[in-house]
Amino acid sequence: MQVKEWKKNIRTVVPYIPGEQPKEENVIKLNTNENPYPPSKKVMDKLKEIENLRLYPDPSAKLLVDEIAKHFHVNSNQVFVGVGSDDVLAMAFLTFFNGKNPIFFPDITYSFYDVWAELFRIPYEKQALDSEFRIKKEDYYKENGGIIFPNPNAPTGIGESLVFIEDIVKHNQDSVVIIDEAYVDFGGESAISLVEQYENLLVVQTFSKSRSMAGMRIGYAIGSETLIQAMQNVKYSFNSYTMNQPSISLGVESLKDQTYFEETVKKIINTREWFGEELKKLGFEFPNSKTNFLFVTHPIYSAKDMYEKARKERIYVRYFEKPRIDNYLRITIGTEEEMKALLTFFKKYMEIR
Numbered sequence: 582m583q584v585k586e587w588k589k590n591i592r593t594v595v596p597y598i599p600g601e602q603p604k605e606e607n608v609i610k611l612n613t614n615e616n617p618y619p620p621s622k623k624v625m626d627k628l629k630e631i632e633n634l635r636l637y638p639d640p641s642a643k644l645l646v647d648e649i650a651k652h653f654h655v656n657s658n659q660v661f662v663g664v665g666s667d668d669v670l671a672m673a674f675l676t677f678f679n680g681k682n683p684i685f686f687p688d689i690t691y692s693f694y695d696v697w698a699e700l701f702r703i704p705y706e707k708q709a710l711d712s713e714f715r716i717k718k719e720d721y722y723k724e725n726g727g728i729i730f731p732n733p734n735a736p737t738g739i740g741e742s743l744v745f746i747e748d749i750v751k752h753n754q755d756s757v758v759i760i761d762e763a764y765v766d767f768g769g770e771s772a773i774s775l776v777e778q779y780e781n782l783l784v785v786q787t788f789s790k791s792r793s794m795a796g797m798r799i800g801y802a803i804g805s806e807t808l809i810q811a812m813q814n815v816k817y818s819f820n821s822y823t824m825n826q827p828s829i830s831l832g833v834e835s836l837k838d839q840t841y842f843e844e845t846v847k848k849i850i851n852t853r854e855w856f857g858e859e860l861k862k863l864g865f866e867f868p869n870s871k872t873n874f875l876f877v878t879h880p881i882y883s884a885k886d887m888y889e890k891a892r893k894e895r896i897y898v899r900y901f902e903k904p905r906i907d908n909y910l911r912i913t914i915g916t917e918e919e920m921k922a923l924l925t926f927f928k929k930y931m932e933i934r
């Protein structure tokens with residue numbers, strides 16, 4: 582049978598699959614790195630005052646851009662905002678990765694990167710992490726069309742130092758280097774301090790994890806005026822109104838409450854350290870995490886089986902059926918109570934085997 586001409590012209594992509602959002606109630610949800618605590622009270626109070634939804638939002642999201650600029654001590658023309666960092670990253674791929682050389686990112690990393698590369702038809706080459714899941718920086722010194730990786734990396738949780746990041750940027754002054762800092766607030770070192778010096782460095786962060794606002798969809802990039810202006814031009818050629826009005830004003834409120842932010846981040850770090858010690862007692866192994874999750878494996882028990890059995894008990898963790906990491910679980914750090922429930926599950930699971 583003849584394939585219709587229009588069908589041949591459909592753009593076919595294999596989409597990114599986000600972590601499951603369970604429909605059932607009373608679940609312990611440790612599978613998508615959400616924050617277990619609510620946003621700042623300032624955010625919730627402001628939410629009740631939201632009005633004028635009949636009007637278009639400010640396309641430049643000026644209030645939010647200015648507040649982010651103030652927070653990080655950069656100029657407003659060095660800040661780009663978008664609908665979560667996924668939107669910001671997609672826009673950055675579209676804006677900067679247009680060369681003939683392949684872009685580089687790690688073989689084990691955020692699985693959206695190859696999806697965007699495929700979607701935008703950007704050539705790419707994955708660089709293998711070493712046997713301990715560390716990025717080998719020399720791999721990134723070869724000729725390339727751009728570089729992107731998260732720091733700390735996901736789903737490994739491993740964070741590299743600012744010196745390490747600067748080395749990669751220094752060796753790549755002819756490429757745009759994007760550092761995805763979705764988890765940096767949980768103990769990583771931010772590269773924002775380098776954007777003044779390196780015009781080709783873009784740092785991307787989000788309100789989804791450390792600021793408990795995944796549902797609001799706020800992400801941003803900080804870089805040189807040149808990079809930010811280029812992204813603005815692409816954005817305004819695509820959709821002027823990316824940020825909705827509530828996101829703009831609630832994002833501002835979140836930034837105003839530094840005390841609450843620091844408190845919740847600290848709680849999560851403390852829970853992570855305690856939970857990690859408990860996991861070690863059960864024989865689990867994992868790299869040192871600078872994020873709000875642990876990437877764990879067990880020498881005896883199968884990750885896939887534990888994932889499936891935990892799910893039946895309404896405890897959701899993340900399992901990736903992928904080369905090199907198919908015997909690992911990525912466990913989001915929830916409240917202490919949630920982590921205790923997971924520990925109870927593991928103990929029961931190990932006894933009944």
Ligand SMILES: *Cc1c(COP(=O)(O)O)cnc(C)c1O
Nearest residue numbers: 665666667691731763787789800
């Ligand atoms: C969560 C995450 C993002 C996307 O977060 P948004 O909710 O779109 O801001 C981007 N990169 C990494 C590595 C992440 O883990």
